[in-house]
Amino acid sequence: MVCTLPSRRDAKTGVRIIKHMPFESVTKVADADFPTRWGHFRILGFEGVVANPQPCNENTPAPAKRIEGAVALVMGDIHSKPTIVRIHSQCLTGDVFHSLRCDCRLQLELALKTITEAGAGILLYEQQEGRGIGLMAKLKAYELQDQGFDTVEANVELGYKPDCREFELPAEVLKQLGVHAVRLITNNPEKVEALESAGIRVAERISAAVEPEETFQRYLDVKREKMGHIHEVLEEKTR
Ligand SMILES: [Zn+2]
Numbered sequence: 001m002v003c004t005l006p007s008r009r010d011a012k013t014g015v016r017i018i019k020h021m022p023f024e025s026v027t028k029v030a031d032a033d034f035p036t037r038w039g040h041f042r043i044l045g046f047e048g049v050v051a052n053p054q055p056c057n058e059n060t061p062a063p064a065k066r067i068e069g070a071v072a073l074v075m076g077d078i079h080s081k082p083t084i085v086r087i088h089s090q091c092l093t094g095d096v097f098h099s100l101r102c103d104c105r106l107q108l109e110l111a112l113k114t115i116t117e118a119g120a121g122i123l124l125y126e127q128q129e130g131r132g133i134g135l136m137a138k139l140k141a142y143e144l145q146d147q148g149f150d151t152v153e154a155n156v157e158l159g160y161k162p163d164c165r166e167f168e169l170p171a172e173v174l175k176q177l178g179v180h181a182v183r184l185i186t187n188n189p190e191k192v193e194a195l196e197s198a199g200i201r202v203a204e205r206i207s208a209a210v211e212p213e214e215t216f217q218r219y220l221d222v223k224r225e226k227m228g229h230i231h232e233v234l235e236e237k238t239r
Helices: 092-096 104-118 135-146 151-157 168-176 189-197 214-227 232-238
Strands: 004-009 016-020 023-035 040-051 065-075 083-089 121-126 181-185 201-206
Touching: 023 168, 040 168, 065 104, 065 168, 083 104, 092 104, 104 121, 104 181, 121 168, 135 151, 151 214, 168 189, 181 189, 189 201, 214 232
Parallel strands: 083 121, 083 181, 181 201
Antiparallel strands: 004 016, 023 040, 040 065, 065 121
């Protein structure tokens, strides 16, 4: 399967870089009932097979094949109008342990609250711990951050790209769910661009800005300054 993918502009030349979807296949592997404290969902599992993946770390060769997993929590009628979608990257430390090193858990809660209040929507949970570098590498990056590196510098110091994520799998999952237009909860313009380039219309961007805590203020600043994220609460404060 070859599809046209998120195009990005080359930083120097401004020329659009067209990438091609590396997925050999994307398969729904499970679909089950899923009651939660937030409300009643279906829980679906998807697996994407990536042939010849790009290495994420300059010191570690990529495997010949990589299987990427994504979970979709689906609620209500997702077809009659652009549905609310959050693409959330797994953060064990934040999502499970309520870490205050990052804003992930608060964003996850915001997304689940928004979807359940609307009575419809999709939470796509991608197994991409630490912007795709993996849990152990993320903990090593935390150690470096304690020594003064920021979140981007720490990944680079460990040989990783600042962000190893691609957002092809969510777009493919949305298509398989028959969803072609969304209201996307995100602060990350790259996610909007990735979906639109993959043929999913983003009818509205809903802010995922949460009230900053002192413990992750610097993390948010770096995401804004180095990764182009938008954060209305911080922008209001610096105005
Ligand atoms: Zn996090």
